[in-house]
Amino acid sequence: xxxxxxxxxxxxxxxxxxxxxxxxxxxxxxxxxxxxxxxxxxxxxxxxxxxxxxxxxxxxxxxxxxxxxxxxxxxxxxxxxxxxxxxxxxxxxxxxxxxxxxxxxxxxxxxxxxxxxxxxxxxxxxxxxxxxxxxxxxxxxxxxxxxxxxxxxxxxxxxxxxxxxxxxxxxxxxxxxxxxxxxxxxxxxxxxxxxxxxxxxxxxxxxxxxxxxxxxxxxxxxxxxxxxxxxxxxxxxxxxxxxxxxxxxxxxxxxxxxxxxxxxxxxxxxxxxxxxxxxxxxxxxxxxxxxxxxxxxxxxxxxxxxxxxxxxxxxxxxxxxxxxxxxxxxxxxxxxxxxxxxxxxxxxxxxxxxxxxxxxxxxxxxxxxxxxxxxxxxxxxxxxxxxxxxxxxxxxxxxxxxxxxxxxxxxxxxxxxxxxxxxxxxxxxxxxxxxxxxxxxxxxxxxxxxxxxxxxxxxxxxxxxxxxxxxxxxxxxxxxxxxxxxxxx
Amino acid sequence: xxxxxxxxxxxxxxxxxxxxxxxxxxxxxxxxxxxxxxxxxxxxxxxxxxxxxxxxxxxxxxxxxxxxxxxxxxxxxxxxxxxxxxxxxxxxxxxxxxxxxx
Numbered sequence: 001x002x003x004x005x006x007x008x009x010x011x012x013x014x015x016x017x018x019x020x021x022x023x024x025x026x027x028x029x030x031x032x033x034x035x036x037x038x039x040x041x042x043x044x045x046x047x048x049x050x051x052x053x054x055x056x057x058x059x060x061x062x063x064x065x066x067x068x069x070x071x072x073x074x075x076x077x078x079x080x081x082x083x084x085x086x087x088x089x090x091x092x093x094x095x096x097x098x099x100x101x102x103x104x105x106x107x108x109x110x111x112x113x114x115x116x117x118x119x120x121x122x123x124x125x126x127x128x129x130x131x132x133x134x135x136x137x138x139x140x141x142x143x144x145x146x147x148x149x150x151x152x153x154x155x156x157x158x159x160x161x162x163x164x165x166x167x168x169x170x171x172x173x174x175x176x177x178x179x180x181x182x183x184x185x186x187x188x189x190x191x192x193x194x195x196x197x198x199x200x201x202x203x204x205x206x207x208x209x210x211x212x213x214x215x216x217x218x219x220x221x222x223x224x225x226x227x228x229x230x231x232x233x234x235x236x237x238x239x240x241x242x243x244x245x246x247x248x249x250x251x252x253x254x255x256x257x258x259x260x261x262x263x264x265x266x267x268x269x270x271x272x273x274x275x276x277x278x279x280x281x282x283x284x285x286x287x288x289x290x291x292x293x294x295x296x297x298x299x300x301x302x303x304x305x306x307x308x309x310x311x312x313x314x315x316x317x318x319x320x321x322x323x324x325x326x327x328x329x330x331x332x333x334x335x336x337x338x339x340x341x342x343x344x345x346x347x348x349x350x351x352x353x354x355x356x357x358x359x360x361x362x363x364x365x366x367x368x369x370x371x372x373x374x375x376x377x378x379x380x381x382x383x384x385x386x387x388x389x390x391x392x393x394x395x396x397x398x399x400x401x402x403x404x405x406x407x408x409x410x411x412x413x414x415x416x417x418x419x420x421x422x423x424x425x426x427x428x429x430x431x432x433x434x435x436x437x438x439x440x441x442x443x444x445x446x447x448x449x450x451x452x453x454x455x456x457x458x459x460x461x462x463x464x465x466x467x468x469x470x471x472x473x474x475x476x477x478x479x480x481x482x483x484x485x486x487x488x489x
Numbered sequence: 490x491x492x493x494x495x496x497x498x499x500x501x502x503x504x505x506x507x508x509x510x511x512x513x514x515x516x517x518x519x520x521x522x523x524x525x526x527x528x529x530x531x532x533x534x535x536x537x538x539x540x541x542x543x544x545x546x547x548x549x550x551x552x553x554x555x556x557x558x559x560x561x562x563x564x565x566x567x568x569x570x571x572x573x574x575x576x577x578x579x580x581x582x583x584x585x586x587x588x589x590x591x
Contacts, residue, residue, distance in 0.1 A: 380541070
């Protein structure tokens, strides 16, 4: 079966009515993955036996109407730990690592009786924007296999877009959910910092990282975000704010009438592809027709986001990745003479080039004599960027703009040029620096490749973004278009 | 070209980060890092006089809890992930380089 015509609500209705069993749905998911993954390469590990067992248990217990996610298969990005299911963060240094515990998000999904079908490919330790820095395989874009799927959650985005699975979790430190969602024509949410517990997420930039869902539609995304959100005593940065039922108000009456939307002029500036720009201007018109106002606004320090981010994220990464030393778990170099050799050779052989580049940049930025000029300066610029957002969001309900300056680019085109790759994140990074929620959803096409739109909201106001995304989805058909993989659709 | 960071400094930072690079890798990395540090230096255009640094955007501050020891009972399972283990301990090479011990 393919689920391109079904959303979570309709699958749930079929499961409750016993038109479909969780086991059949899970088996169909593995069939889809096996049929298409030779082309897409989205998965690093499959969880077939355990998933089918779990689905059978869910069927045996029966699925009630209020268990909206029970029996629904889900894919998990490989930097989120899953008990007894190999978790590598796409790094050689974690080859064959088997976690002893589940991340809070995977525990919550299991409590909701979702079925984990496997682990998706990503840039190594989530460092990259094309999934090309994975140590293990190259995931392809669901729409054109000569293009990158985006990154770092490229496996999760391509798996959902190609119809392998109805939902996936990704992580977003500088755009890693939103940009691959845009490149593959699916919906991705980077929640407010603190909305979702990071316990069990292999840390990259701890003050920036958030876990969020990737789905085909806005309402499905909202349903899953409600399930994974909430305070967690294991992550003391997780918020005690109440978690709304985000999907509850998404229906025919959902409206953006009277809302004020800011469209920053910097988001449509030089370097943004013409088709991308036109898709966003058309989306602004759609919102006007739906009764919202769209004003041109300014985020004057947006262009400094990339530099501030690569200092802060790399500094945090250089600290977080010190734990990979070849002693307690993961890869250990052979032919070592002493303990220092274990550290240096295990790390030098175990990490890929992009990870080493970030560790070096972070170590440099934090080192004696450079801390004030680099790390501290970046932390101050971060405040300036936050203040830009505060000023706009004071009298606008949300901000709209593109997700990335271009649609998906060719495989191999940018991987050798770090600065070009880093500049791709110019529209997503500031949102992480400010800790705001950002929703990416399909808003057009350019030469048969999806173009994404980004909605940025006030802290903990994911509800407004979902409503605005849902209203847009109801008046457009971009989200209904699906890629053709070998004619199977 | 390499005017912000040179090869020796890259090697120094690599030492701090417990990484090592071959000559060919240093040749490739040094100009790349130099370019990226050049990008970092554009931040000097932003006036941050009197601006506080932001290190965290969490809305939770200084959450305290009791320090309670908990026995997870998983020491054997933990050792399965260790590259080398024996008799309930993780094995590592000698801390002192034996080749120098003469």
